[in-house]
Amino acid sequence: MDKSLTMPISGAAISGPAGSRLEAGPQGKRPRKVLSSRNVIVYGALGLAALYYLLPLYVMVVTSLKGMPEIRLGNIFSPPMEITFEPWVKAWAQACTGLNCDGLSRGFWNSVRITVPSVIVSIAIASVNGYALANWRFKGSEIFFTILIVGAFIPYQVMIYPIVIVLREMGLYGTLYGLILVHSIFGMPIQTLLFRNYFVSLPEELFKAARIDGAGFWQIYLRIMLPMSLPIFVVSMILQTTGIWNDFLFGVVFTRPDTYPMTVQLNNIVNSVQGVKEYNVNMAATLLTGAVPLIVYFVSGRLFVRGIAAGAVKG
Amino acid sequence: MAAHTQPGRPNQLFRNLNSKIASIPMMLTAVVIFLGGTIWTVVYSFTNSKLLPRLSFVGLEQYERLWDTPRWIVSIQNLATYGCLSLIFSLTIGFLLAALMDQKIRFENTFRTIFLYPFALSFIVTGLVWQWILNPEFGVQSVIRSLGWTSFAFDPLYNSDIVIYGILIAALWQGTGLVMCLMLAGLRGIDEDIWKAARVDGIPMWKTYLFIIIPMMRPVFVTTLVIIASGIVRIYDLVVAQTSGGPGIASDVPAKYVYDYMFFAQNLGQGFAASTMMLLAVAIIIVPWAYLEFGGRKRG
Amino acid sequence: MLNNVSTRTQSSVSIRELSLSFGSVKVLENLNLDIHDGEFLVLLGSSGCGKSTLLNCIAGLLEPTEGQIFIKDKNVTWEEPKDRGIGMVFQSYALYPQMTVEKNLSFGLRVAKVPRDEIDRRVARASGILQIEPLLKRKPSELSGGQRQRVAIGRALVRDVDVFLFDEPLSNLDAKLRSELRVEIKRLHQALKNTMIYVTHDQIEALTLADRIAIMKSGVIQQLDDPVTIYNRPRNRFVAGFIGSPSMNFLKGELAEEGDHTVFKTNGVSFSLDGYDASEPLKPGRQVILGARPEHIKVDGDITGGEIHEAVVDIEEPMGADNLLWLKHAGHVMSVRIGGARRYAVGAKVRLAFDMSMASLFDAGTEERI
Numbered sequence: 001m002d003k004s005l006t007m008p009i010s011g012a013a014i015s016g017p018a019g020s021r022l023e024a025g026p027q028g029k030r031p032r033k034v035l036s037s038r039n040v041i042v043y044g045a046l047g048l049a050a051l052y053y054l055l056p057l058y059v060m061v062v063t064s065l066k067g068m069p070e071i072r073l074g075n076i077f078s079p080p081m082e083i084t085f086e087p088w089v090k091a092w093a094q095a096c097t098g099l100n101c102d103g104l105s106r107g108f109w110n111s112v113r114i115t116v117p118s119v120i121v122s123i124a125i126a127s128v129n130g131y132a133l134a135n136w137r138f139k140g141s142e143i144f145f146t147i148l149i150v151g152a153f154i155p156y157q158v159m160i161y162p163i164v165i166v167l168r169e170m171g172l173y174g175t176l177y178g179l180i181l182v183h184s185i186f187g188m189p190i191q192t193l194l195f196r197n198y199f200v201s202l203p204e205e206l207f208k209a210a211r212i213d214g215a216g217f218w219q220i221y222l223r224i225m226l227p228m229s230l231p232i233f234v235v236s237m238i239l240q241t242t243g244i245w246n247d248f249l250f251g252v253v254f255t256r257p258d259t260y261p262m263t264v265q266l267n268n269i270v271n272s273v274q275g276v277k278e279y280n281v282n283m284a285a286t287l288l289t290g291a292v293p294l295i296v297y298f299v300s301g302r303l304f305v306r307g308i309a310a311g312a313v314k315g
Numbered sequence: 316m317a318a319h320t321q322p323g324r325p326n327q328l329f330r331n332l333n334s335k336i337a338s339i340p341m342m343l344t345a346v347v348i349f350l351g352g353t354i355w356t357v358v359y360s361f362t363n364s365k366l367l368p369r370l371s372f373v374g375l376e377q378y379e380r381l382w383d384t385p386r387w388i389v390s391i392q393n394l395a396t397y398g399c400l401s402l403i404f405s406l407t408i409g410f411l412l413a414a415l416m417d418q419k420i421r422f423e424n425t426f427r428t429i430f431l432y433p434f435a436l437s438f439i440v441t442g443l444v445w446q447w448i449l450n451p452e453f454g455v456q457s458v459i460r461s462l463g464w465t466s467f468a469f470d471p472l473y474n475s476d477i478v479i480y481g482i483l484i485a486a487l488w489q490g491t492g493l494v495m496c497l498m499l500a501g502l503r504g505i506d507e508d509i510w511k512a513a514r515v516d517g518i519p520m521w522k523t524y525l526f527i528i529i530p531m532m533r534p535v536f537v538t539t540l541v542i543i544a545s546g547i548v549r550i551y552d553l554v555v556a557q558t559s560g561g562p563g564i565a566s567d568v569p570a571k572y573v574y575d576y577m578f579f580a581q582n583l584g585q586g587f588a589a590s591t592m593m594l595l596a597v598a599i600i601i602v603p604w605a606y607l608e609f610g611g612r613k614r615g
Numbered sequence: 616m617l618n619n620v621s622t623r624t625q626s627s628v629s630i631r632e633l634s635l636s637f638g639s640v641k642v643l644e645n646l647n648l649d650i651h652d653g654e655f656l657v658l659l660g661s662s663g664c665g666k667s668t669l670l671n672c673i674a675g676l677l678e679p680t681e682g683q684i685f686i687k688d689k690n691v692t693w694e695e696p697k698d699r700g701i702g703m704v705f706q707s708y709a710l711y712p713q714m715t716v717e718k719n720l721s722f723g724l725r726v727a728k729v730p731r732d733e734i735d736r737r738v739a740r741a742s743g744i745l746q747i748e749p750l751l752k753r754k755p756s757e758l759s760g761g762q763r764q765r766v767a768i769g770r771a772l773v774r775d776v777d778v779f780l781f782d783e784p785l786s787n788l789d790a791k792l793r794s795e796l797r798v799e800i801k802r803l804h805q806a807l808k809n810t811m812i813y814v815t816h817d818q819i820e821a822l823t824l825a826d827r828i829a830i831m832k833s834g835v836i837q838q839l840d841d842p843v844t845i846y847n848r849p850r851n852r853f854v855a856g857f858i859g860s861p862s863m864n865f866l867k868g869e870l871a872e873e874g875d876h877t878v879f880k881t882n883g884v885s886f887s888l889d890g891y892d893a894s895e896p897l898k899p900g901r902q903v904i905l906g907a908r909p910e911h912i913k914v915d916g917d918i919t920g921g922e923i924h925e926a927v928v929d930i931e932e933p934m935g936a937d938n939l940l941w942l943k944h945a946g947h948v949m950s951v952r953i954g955g956a957r958r959y960a961v962g963a964k965v966r967l968a969f970d971m972s973m974a975s976l977f978d979a980g981t982e983e984r985i
Contacts, residue, residue, distance in 0.1 A: 025692075042420060045411075053432070056448060059448055060444055060447075075458040076447070076450075125341075129338060129341045132337045136331050138330065145341070147346065147349055150349075150605070153597055154349065155549050157570055157577075158356050158594050161355075161577060162352035163348065185344050217337070245437070246436070248552040249551060253574075253578070263552075266439055266440075267556050279447060282443065283444075286440050289440055290436045293435045294435060298432075305496055308496060511676050512705060512710075515697065516723030518723060526722070527714075530713035
């Protein structure tokens with residue numbers, strides 16, 4: 001009790017005017033208004049922009065939860081007066097494309113069957129390629145790599161028809177295997193670049209030490225490089241999963257209606273000319289299709305950013 | 316090992332053999348698909364292939380016909396308008412957002428997440444959402460009219476004069492987040508001391524950006540430009556989803572022209588010629604850039 | 616007494632009770648420092664000691680959490696950097712890469728709307744002093760590191776200010792250029808007679824350039840003195856160990872009474888402290904650390920007096936002009952600097968004597984000088 005009384009007094013004596021070298025006038029931090037014009041401009045502009053970016057997501061969600069009568073009456077921005085999940089059920093299980101009326105679920109499972117093997121195959125190939133290019137260069141390896149990177153900029157339309165012919169010759173045209181192959185091919189430039197740059201950034205001494213210890217090509221890859229490259233595998237998986245899931249062109253060219261991926265089926269559902277347009281079902285279907293990449297994006301966070309930066313800046 | 320049968324130099328072919336075997340997929344892709352496929356298409360663009368590719372050369376006939384087709388001219392005009400505006404707006408908006416994000420703000424991660432999430436979505440999803448938002452009966456136009464401005468008209472998806480701007484709005488929504496991220500990475504890469512020096516020199520912030528930072532970020536701008544531009548030439552899914560090329564052919568683009576002629580019109584020659592024109596457009600963007608980027612690096 | 620400070624000598628820069636913390640991390644703590652007009656003050660310390668932070672506070676690039684900063688008797692605590700009358704030179708040069716040297720020098724003046732002929736006059740003067748006239752039309756990328764740093768100094772020069780701030784300006788240069796530019800900076804100071812505050816982690820730069828050195832550690836100034844005092848009479852063990860290469864020898868022991876003399880005793884061996892200038896009475900029994908620089912321990916022929924000890928050569932490190940002997944004695948290994956021409960075999964016996972007038976004694980607990 002005594003101490004608590006004396007403490008403030010002694011504190012005041014130390015910092016009091018007698019011992020202080022401070023003069024009247026400004027000291028310490030410059031006072032800042034929370035509502036300074038700078039803050040208003042910066043946060044105002046960012047807030048407005050954020051609104052523009054969030055609006056479509058909001059509209060999608062709101063529309064998908066309304067009944068059709070409410071949509072016809074109200075405006076698209078108003079929240080639903082009566083929440084219904086029927087559009088979601090219908091989009092998933094009943095929406096029609098052509099003669100099939102079993103909803104988007106078919107496209108969803110097709111997309112899963114396309115995406116999972118494509119991601120695995122393309123990453124397996126690209127990581128080995130990148131490793132060979134980074135640590136085991138041979139005469140001509142850089143030339144192939146350059147062609148690969150330049151190829152990434154060639155419009156797909158230029159190469160589609162020759163691929164159709166090649167796949168037809170191999171008997172893979174119209175099958176999921178064919179599409180998986182196509183995804184592995186077109187994922188190769190960016191993925192190889194990603195892995196090559198990553199392996200180049202690892203200390204070369206590590207590789208040299210392993211060679212002196214007598215390890216060979218595959219041993220070094222499996223025992224030393226793989227365990228060290230978990231982050232880049234995750235980044236690459238994120239990129240490939242969203243990229244392949246979102247693909248439309250290859251899906252529409254290389255598959256048949258019963259094996260259409262989700263994006264193609266979605267487009268057919270929404271843009272079909274027959275029947276009454278059910279906007280709520282359409283938006284539920286759109287959200288369902290966007291859900292997978294969105295979940296990947298929100299879960300992966302900064303890794304996604306790292307992936308696009310690594311893939312884009314050097315690409 | 317086998318390489319040592321000859322005294323002196325080991326056989327070149329067997330050096331790094333594992334590495335070469337591992338690179339076979341890459342070599343095949345590079346040579347057969349990218350190089351071979353491109354050459355194949357360019358060669359067949361000089362034939363009169365219809366339903367099936369045939370090697371009967373007709374010279375430049377397909378190209379002459381292409382440039383006489385109104386639908387192709389519309390596609391090219393659309394691509395030019397969309398491309399220029401898209402470049403200008405995405406670079407400007409992307410940079411402005413990045414500059415705002417670089418002001419040591421709070422909630423930076425939240426803002427970044429919001430600006431970038433559309434980039435994770437497909438063009439199909441993007442196109443369908445904006446088709447709905449721009450729907451004249453229920454969307455933005457009707458909402459603004461119901462607020463009292465009854466003569467307000469903004470229905471790009473039903474008005475062939477402005478339909479391309481409707482697509483632009485959707486494309487910017489999808490893609491500016493990426494530009495912002497690239498620009499922000501560029502801004503973060505700039506030496507902190509430059510900012511300090513500019514403050515000591517008393518240079519106002521906007522002048523620092525304009526005269527010092529932006530010139531320093533030239534490589535970032537160039538790379539971003541190349542990425543956006545090569546994406547612009549490819550634009551396809553967005554148009555298919557948002558307008559299906561309509562009204563009429565008003566929002567047609569080259570990629571859609573190619574697809575339609577190859578797979579619906581059974582006119583392969585036209586499709587090949589049009590896709591070769593797309594290749595040419597990309598080459599015009601890529602070649603000078605690659606020359607500057609890689610040619611310059613060798614000298615440096 | 617406080618009034619004396621401001622009236623006696625005009626202080627150019629005065630830092631008063633300055634504290635700075637980032638969140639809960641305290642970088643500077645209640646720091647006081649007065650820098651005289653025309654003085655060359657070096658802030659010396661290892662990385663993370665707060666020296667650069669302090670410099671940035673003086674420049675106005677960082678806001679202190681508490682305290683005041685005066686430049687030319689004007690309270691500038693809240694002023695923008697450009698209004699403080701300072702020029703600053705950075706470690707990474709921070710030249711504007713897209714502008715020519717001339718534009719780099721003049722850009723700030725142009726923005727400040729200084730008349731054209733005045734700008735030309737100042738640029739001509741600065742480039743004359745720094746001998747960079749032939750470089751004026753070039754871009755920074757076409758300059759060598761030394762030339763770039765000269766331009767960076769020029770950019771501070773054209774501002775016509777009273778106080779120059781240097782933030783590790785020579786750290787990015789190689790050893791040879793560093794010593795050249797060090798001399799040039801010293802010459803510049805002698806010619807201009809401006810106040811200069813110079814941050815470095817390099818003790819040679821500090822000792823050669825400074826009028827006074829402030830040695831910092833964890834946000835606190837450990838000692839503020841002229842280089843000779845800092846070198847010969849370090850105020851605590853940290854300063855003693857930080858300055859000098861090879862480092863000072865430290866022997867742990869205690870004070871003891873032997874006859875009517877106070878001696879330093881370690882591992883059973885006693886050293887006479889005759890000649891040591893203590894600032895307080897040496898009480899027997901006190902745990903202390905004896906510090907002696909390698910050149911203040913005399914060997915064989917160099918011995919001019921004092922108590923003689925015998926030691927064994929452990930290792931010899933010839934360094935050209937000098938030869939560094941590592942000697943074993945009294946359970947310690949200590950380094951001794953001798954002339955480069957004198958060589959010893961390992962295991963040889965040598966005689967040694969401490970020059971106690973140049974030694975330092977620190978309390979083993981507080982590590983403060985006694």
